[in-house]
Amino acid sequence: MNVFARHRPQKLRMSSSGFTLIELMVTIAVLAIIVSIAAPNISNQLANQRVKSTAATLANALSEAKAESVIRRQKITLTYANTSTPKVITITAPGSTIIASYSYNSRSVIKPDTATPTIFEPSKQVATALTYTVCDNYSGATSRQIEVDKIANITTKLGGTCS
Template sequence: MSSSGFTLIELMVTIAVLAIIVSIAAPSISTQLANQRVKSTTATLANALKEAKAESVIRRQNVTLSYDNSSSPKKIVITASDTNSSVIASYNYNAQSNIKPIATTNITFAPSKRIISIDDITYTICDSNASATSRQIEVDRVANITSRMGGKCS
């Protein structure tokens, strides 16, 4: 008499092979998710910087962008330099991402399409997962905003 189906040993071997494949793929997926978080935070910061630059020209006054890595949720805030320091826009970014400045957490755009700073400002975006690739956003004196891979997170 022949029976159709799988034996217990065949099922155990199949499950063992699947477990090995999953254990190999899991770190790669984790790193990809971390890289995506960094990419998303970089895009959010770059868009906020561009909006602050445009708002300073439109409003004909200084506009300041600041961020807070310690708040919950983490925020990027654009404020006008009027008497009320009114908030123009606010953006949340991923809790596992950090924005690290070389100099300051604030950047002020002047209506003359320049930043009020002695030097260029570089922001490094990092993730809590150390295997993620960091990214940098640089704002030069004439308020050109560029993004690139790299930077140190330690």
């Protein structure tokens, strides 16, 4: 006990220790307000991170497929499965030989602009230029696009529609 507390009356010394119930309730109410403001932002950030991760996985798979087509001197096909569990991106050689497979988040969705699979030629080109849009089940997420042009350049950018 400090020096000043000894000079107070006994009744005042006993009642001045701890927090009152009202002080604790006000503190909890303030914390609840802060959490309710922060919760939607956290959900949005998690959804954006899932989209970013899936887009990076798809871009890496496309790059590997491009490199494998040059190394093997064969046409290499990249396919994905939005309906399987787990969701998988597969790189295959002729004869359905699986070279590699990548799983991606079950809440992410990959949408191509055309229904044709991506086929990389040994001449460092693709059969058809494609744009993939990566979306999330959470509606507040920002989608990303991965573009593969005719000469197999792979670029990632924000945007696209997820409807």
